[in-house]
Amino acid sequence: MSIEVKDLCKSYGTQKAIDGISFNASPGSVLGFLGPNGAGKSTTMKILTCFIPQSSGSAHVCGYDVRTNSMEVRRNIGYLPEHNPLYLDMYVRESLAFIGSIHKTQHIDKRIDEVIELCGLGDEQNKKLGALSKGYRQRVGLAQAIFADPKVLILDEPTSGLDPNQVITIRSLIKDLAKSKTVILSTHIMQEVEAICEQVIIINQGKIVADDQLAELRKKHGNKSLEDIFIELTASIVL
Structure with a gap:
């Protein structure tokens, strides 16, 4: 696995931004990392890229621990943040x-x-x-x-601001890159995920509420659209 996350937590005082999440990602496909605003997506990506430390749990990128081998992690990762x-x-x-x-x-x-x-x-x-x-x-x-030419790419809203023709070009590029790299794509555009992602993770209020292949996820939810599944899962936790 290029990315291994186990029981990862990040707290700010008494507030938990992410709460014991675990997942893996491998080269050869694009992983769609989804969630509403404030769900913990950006926090997770910042930990994986060694921008901020976790409070507990572990994360490894290409076999390197993000806490103890941050320089090696950075050598193996490419990151496009939402605010470029x-x-x-x-x-x-x-x-x-x-x-x-x-x-x-x-x-x-x-x-x-x-x-x-x-x-x-x-x-x-x-x-x-x-x-x-x-x-x-x-x-x-x-x-x-x-x-x-990093082994891992983490892309946060990579098609933001692009026109439809540019979106198609960048989607094609991401799919080509994923043949030899591990790619995590975070986006609010469900059509984007359905077009290029094989695996989907949905995070809500700091917890993972879905982690499956896109086809299996839809099958488990009566072949609903990803948008409907997203709304169902992220609206099911009552504040």
């Missing part, structure tokens, strides 16, 4: 060269050309990031996430 942080005064190629220098990538110019082609940034590559549309900024964020 970019240096807006940099040019597209300049920003990718900067990422390459951080990772000490060999043949940086060649790799820049490759990710620009993969992410459809050819026409924008000589522009400043601040001059790009939100959709193209999202593409730059994805290019940065895959630049070092």
